[in-house]
Amino acid sequence: MNKSTIYIGVALIVGLLGGFLIFGGGGSADTATNKVTDGHNHSEEIASNQMWTCSMHPQIMQPEPGDCPICGMDLIPAETGADGLNVNEIKMTENAIALANIQTSVVGQGQMGDNSLKLSGKIMTNEESNAVQVTYFGGRIEKLYVNSTGERVGAGQRLATIYSPELVAAQQELLTASSLKESQPELYKAVRNKLKLWKLSEKQINTIENAGKVQEYFPVFATVSGTVTHKMVEEGDYVKQGQPLYKIANFNTVWAEFDAYENQIALLKEGQTIKITTNAYRNEVFDAKISFIDPLLNSATRTIVVRAVLNNKKDKFKPGMFVEGKVEGIQSGSKSTVTVPATAVMWTGERSVVYIKTKPNESVFEMREVLLGNANGDNYTILEGLENGDEVVTNGTFTVDAAAQLQGKKSMMNAEGGKTTTGHEGHLGMQGDNAGDKMDKTNHSQMNERIDVSNKFQKQLKQVFDDYILLKDALVNDDANGAQLAGKQINQSLKKVDMKLLSNEEAHNHWMTIQKELKTSANAIENSLEIATQRGHFKHLSAHMISSVKLFGINQKVYSEFCPMADNNKGAYWLSLEKEIRNPYYGEAMLTCGEVKATIE
DSSP states (O other): OHHHHHHHHHHHHHHHHHHIIIIIHHHHHHHHHHSOOSSSOHHHHHHHTOOEEOSSOTTOEESSOOBOTTTOOBOEEOOTTSSOOOTTOEEOOHHHHHHTTOEEEEOOTTTSOOSOEEEEEEEEEOGGGEEEEEOSSOEEEEEESOOSTTOEEOTTOEEEEEEOHHHHHHHHHHHHHHHTTTTOHHHHHHHHHHHHHTTOOHHHHHHHHHHTSOOSEEEEEOSSOEEEEEEOOOTTOEEOTTOEEEEEEOTTEEEEEEEEEGGGGGGOOTTOEEEEEETTEEEEEEEEEEEEEOSSOBTTTTEEEEEEEEEOTTOOOOTTOEEEEEEOOOOOSOTTOEEEEGGGOEEOSSOEEEEEEOSTTSOEEEEEEEEEEEEETTEEEEEESOOTTOEEEEEOHHHHHHHHHHTTOSOSSOSSOOOOOSOOTTOOOOOGGGGOHHHHHHOOOGGGSOOOOOHHHHHHHHHHHHHHHHHHHHHHTTOHHHHHHHHHHHHHHHHTOOGGGOOSHHHHHHHHHHHHHHHHHHHHHHTOOOHHHHHHHHHHHHHHHHHHHHHHOOSSOEEEEEETTHHHHTOEEEEESSSSOOOTTTGGGGTTOOEEEEEEO
């Protein structure tokens, strides 16, 4: 019995010891594992970065739980760090990249520019060789021998015949003085000089004197050679002494006048060689020297006039012809700068931003603020913000920015980032009020502010908008042929928009970027007969049309309307003149699907 008691006691002790070793040691190990050994709590960090998404629409990413803005389903926690993106990076699908024609280029000194400055201008008449043909005696024009502008005249050519009572009286004085020239030679000489001052030649005066009778009609001869640019009288008009009859220009030399922006002035000086090209002679380059730089700055356009004189003896250049000048050997003055195409840069009024591709093998982008230097033609010098080797978005920049806006990342309109709104990665160019209900209330950047432009520019933009409405109506009616024609009309109207009407560099560069995107989408619609393809490009066209109307205005109220089911439930916008919904993305299939999102006054 004592042995049994001893065995039981030993078994109990062994059991307790084993339990301690198994459960006590394990618990100690678990406790050690749960301790924070690296100085911070990972679970708290994961919770702070938690994003919420929709199981049906994974493009929706929000920092807090709620309802999906597309289908209304409850949002679920998204996988943290699944894409390995930084806080302000965005990732786009290859399909979105291809559809929006997003292109990138690697920047570096001399890689994206040839150290040249490109200027746009026109051929003008050489004012130094212009002349005004006047009549040197008053009277009535009996006959005009040059009746239209554009006619060439030579010095000594008869231009008109005039009946002049003053000249009749002066001839009578000549005949009287001629009979007294022996006794009164000074009087005779004075009368002849009077006729010479009226541009009568010695031969004409002698003819009158020898004939012994008054000539009633006298011709007016050209005193210069050139081309008539203005005809200022008609037959039967009464003219006074010294009154202009014609304006005559000599086109043996012409002026090429270019507009240079304020920040380009330091790059230009008289005597520089400028290479001039024109669409009329695409394969020819004409060398000239800068002969004049206007000392006065145009305060409205912030430009100066730069002039070169061109030899035009072969009559190649016509006044009014558009030309482009290229000044080579322009140096930025800084060894640490890089250049990028103007299409890569977006302006907010105070900031200049570009988008860089942060991962070489993935479509991942991030906004970066830059400091602009001089504009060299279609390129800009970047003084700060980029380094050689950075890969920047050079086409479709607004597309990438729209995706950043709608995912709440740093963007042109949101310098801070981190405030996510509802959206989708493929959405294009929706700025300010049109990017969603939350953007309606929170975004007040300078991109929302209307840029002052001339009424003439607004009228030209209004024609583009009118053609856009024709395209929208064609898609509403499921009319692919009509959409093709409307796309063609948009392209034609875009060519007629004169960028020189824009009064400042910010407006000029905004329009240059938007115009390129509009043209790309319109071309794609014009070249496609598949209405589904046309509607895909119409989405992009609409986004940039909205941008242009918001920025520049067309003196007409329009409505920004939205279909949440378009583009595979990503949603898409369009512009309309009516509040009533007529959906261009579905046509008759879902004609009234959509809602008015904003009114653009």
